[in-house]
Amino acid sequence: MAITIEEVKEKSLKDKIIDYIQEDVPDHLYTWPYTLGAIPLVLFAILLITGILMTFYYIPYPDRAYESVRDITYSIYLGWFIRGMHKLAVNLMILSLLLHMVRVFITRAYKDNGEVKWLLGAGIFFTSLAFGFTGYSLVYDNVSYWGMVVVTNMAGELPVVGKTLLLLLRGGEEVSEFTLIRLYDLHTKLLPLLIIVLITGHILAVRLLGFAKLGTDLKSVPTEGMHKFFPEHAMEVGLISICLLIFIVDIVMLFPPTLGTAANPLEVASNVSPPWYFSAVYKWITIVPRDAGLFAVMLFIILFFAYPYIDRFLSKRGTDMWRVNITISAAAVIVFTILTLWEIVRV
Amino acid sequence: MGVIHDNLSRRKFLSSAFMTLGLSFGLGTLFIRFGQFLTPEKKEKRIGEVLIGNFTDIPDGAATPLEISGNKILVVRSKDRITAFSRICTDLGCLVSWDAAREQFICPCHQGVYDKNGKNIAGPPPRPLDRFEILAKGENVYIRV
CATH class of the missing domain: 1.20.5 (Single alpha-helices involved in coiled-coils or other helix-helix interfaces)
Structure with missing residues (x-):
């Protein structure tokens, strides 16, 4: 095998960096389903900035939490704007992560070294849900207070780990000031640390292991063009960021964030409901027997993480996984939508 | 080698x-x-008797919400019988309230329903409401918490 001059001569660090940022990326990243990975990243940056800004005013103590959120929303200059961006960005982030997962699932992009990407990505998704729950609880209005009670109780009913998890989350058997400070710590310190590690790992995995091949089986991969990561791809991500920013700013202007009545530990809110991304699970555990429902949720999470390996196992035995995945994802999207709407649109 | x-x-x-x-x-x-x-x-539960009032103070047919050292309690009187239930729904820990017309306890979170004896009769609750012991000493009513 011929050795090129580049391989003989060791590259300087500068050359390596230039090579890295100018690496070729496939042209299919220009199509919209393949931008769904960059969108949550941009949203995460928005969440990080607006979140840090709000920590300068938020007071994580039960007597003051609601007041401080009220001040952010109604008194502090541009507070409503920062909180609105934060609130909208997290909803969009979870939505785009869901869509991103559907895309990855349908195209079976978790194959051929993609397992690591899938595992890290699944980690990012569940960490985002944890962010959603903890952030929702910090608002401390009556709906979010009782949402916190219900969700921590749900965690407490999980088999084996439940009781310990409940004590760890609540810092006691009942919801108290320790619960709020723990959720605050999780939301502003531990979870950000975790998600930054996971996101870095996910992006590194995508860059080092390569982008997913287009097409459902390798024979039908179309020969496609490439473009440079910098500037072409970076420009595309920039364009997405600007579009997202314009969209978020507009929506926040039109629909500024609101706040319910203060948390009242003695009076359940009449409309206790978790954020929309938990609605499906919340509905699910009410329509099936509780233990079976929670067990099913845990099983689903385990199967979800293990899916690339299940796919490999089945396709080796001749199952047409392309059809299986299309069926599963269509069913999952339909069930999720029905359960969510059923919970949100109360009759 | x-x-x-x-x-x-x-x-x-x-x-x-x-x-x-x-x-x-x-x-x-x-x-x-x-x-x-x-x-x-886990904190050890201390048990004590707390005076909640005179028998006639407790309204008939209604449920009086109380909070005694962190326990959220509903005291229900029907004629000369007094019972005290924990307000914590056995499903997911929301608070039940008393529906006087239907003589039932209702949990707003998942529409769990308990009858006037605290028995779970509809919805997801897995067991009856927890009870607190009521002691009558003369006209005075005590509750053990």
């Missing part, structure tokens, strides 16, 4: 195995301790 090489790699393997074992044991115990630090101790 081969034998020496073999021994070396075995020695290396053993030393790194011991190192890994030791490290994971050390770090493991350390993190278990960290976990214990975060897990609060």
